[in-house]
Amino acid sequence: MHGSLLVNVLERIAEGVMSAGDFFEAFLTAGYGASVRGLEYQTSLIRRERGRRSFTHEQERLLRQRYHSFVYQLKRDGIIDERSKAGTIYVHLTR
Secondary structure (H helix, E strand, O other), rough: OOOHHHHHHHHHHHHHHHHHHHOOOOOOOHOOOEEEEHHHHHHHHHHHHHHHOOHHHHHHHHHHHHHHHHHHHHHOOOEEEEEEEOEEEEEEEEO
């Protein structure tokens, strides 16, 4: 219960920070003497572009799953080898 409440609060804070950042970027982009309508338009363009670039959690999860599956197949086929040294993992080609 408390974990979901904390996540919810942190998501709201992140949205507020992004909104303030979007407005600040729109203000700088719109230039001197821009109207309120111009600022709103620039802000909507910035939000739309960010929405296009961002992945949903499900898309990110699927990409990670595909990556780990690919790395597993390469290890199984003996193409790569992982070695750890001082807490760092190094990947080496074997062929």
